[in-house]
Amino acid sequence: MRNQQDYLNKAALYDLLADYYKYTHPSMHIHYYQKHLKYINFALKAQQREMNLSNQPSYVRVLHAVPDAPSVDVYLNANRVLRDVAFKDISDYLTLPAGKYHIDIYPAGTGVNTLISKKVNIEPGKVYTLAAVGTTKKLQLLPFIDEPAVPSGEAKIKFIHLSPDAPAVDIGVKGGDTVFSDISFKQASEYLNLTPMSVNLEARIAGTKNKVLDIPNVKLNANQAYTIVALGFADGEPELEALLLKG
Template sequence: MKWMLNLLFMLALFVVLSTEGFAAEKSDANVRVIHASPDAPSVDIYVDGQPAFEKVSFKDVTDYAALTPGEKTIQIFASSANGEGKPALEQKLTVESGKTYSVLAIGKLENLALKVLEDQKGSGEKSGLRAVHASPNAPAVDIGVKDGDALIKNLAFTQNSDYQMVDPGTYNLEVRAAGSDKAVLDLPNLPVEAGVNYTAIAIGLLDGDPPLNVILLKDGK
C-alpha cells in the first residue's frame, strides 16, 4: 500500500511541476526581428544590455525568441562594434504576456527606427494577409491581384494594414503606386495556406540598390 501512495505522490508532483513549467512558458512574450533598413550593415540586437540577436543582415528574419513581459530597452549595434560604443538605435519596447510580435528595423541608417507589430496566428478555412510599407523612398502603394482589384490601399512608408481575409490558393499579386493601375513590382505565384496568417513587407529602394522587393512571412508561434 505504501508503494502505491508513493507512486501517487510522485505522479501528483510531476503534474504540478509540468503545469507550472507550462504556465511559465505561456507567460512569456515571443518576439522576432526583421532587418528592413536598406543601408544599415549587419547588426546585433541587445535587450536590456544583453545580446539577443546577432549578425542580422538586410532582409534577415530571426526566429521567434521568448522574452519576459514588461518594458525592454532595445539597442541596435553594427555587428562590427561588438556591443560597444554608442548604439545606432536605442528604444523602449513593452511586450505583454502571451503575445507575439514582429519588430522591424526600418528607415535608412540615419533615421533608423523600430516598428512593432502584434502577430496573430491564423485559424479556420481562410488566410489572413497584411502588408507593411518599409521602403523609405517609395510612394504610397496599393497591393492587389494582378490586373484586378486592390486588396490593400494607400499604404505609406512606415504604415501597415490590418489582416485581410482571403481564400487559400496561389496568388499573382502586384504592388502599384496608390490609385494607379501601373505595377511597380510583380509578386507571382505566392502560396497562401488555409488557417495561416501572413505579413508581406515591402523593403529595399524604388529604382535603387538594394532594389524594391517583398518578403512574405508566416505569422504566429
C-alpha cells in the same frame, strides 16, 4: 471586452440604486441588488482573466529592413540575443515575459556606437515583429502586432510598407482587384482572411494602375497567417522587393 473596473463601476451604480429603493420600493430594491451582485460576479471573473493573461508569455522577432545599413547585433537589456542580422533577415520568435525592455542595435561585431537604442513595452500574450526601418540617416525601431491565429481551413494575410523612398501603394491581384489600399511607408494593413490559394500580386502607386513591384507566386496555405513586407529602395540599390513572412 469590458475590464474589471468597468464591471465594478456598474456594480457600484446598482448598489446605489438598490439603497435608494430599500425602504420605498422593496421589489425595485431587490431588482437592483441582484444586478449589483451580477456585476460583482462579472468583476471577479474579469479579474481572473486579467490575472491569467498577465502570466502569458509574449513573442518577439526582429526584422532588419534598413536597406543601406550593415549587418547588426541586437541586445536586449544589455545581453546580446541576435548576432549578425543582415538586411532582409528576420529572426525566430523570442519568448519573453511581459515587461519593459531596452533594445540596442549595433553594427555587427562592434558593441559601440548604437544604430538604434529604444525602450519598448511588451504586453502579455502579444506577438510582435520589431522592424528596424528607414535609412542610416534616420533609423527607427517600429513594433507591429502579429496575429498568428487563423480560422480553421482559412489563410490570412497583411501588408507592411517598409521601403523608405517608395510612395504609398495599393496591393492588388495582378491586373485585377485591389486587396489593400493606400498603404504608406511605416504603415501596415489589417489582416484579410482568404481561402487558401496561390496568387500573383502587385504593388501599384496608390490610386493608380502604375505598377511599382511584382509579387508573384504568393502561396497561401490553410491554417497559416502571412505578412508581405515591401523593402529596399524604389530608386536605388538594393532594389525594391517583397518578402513573404509567416505570421
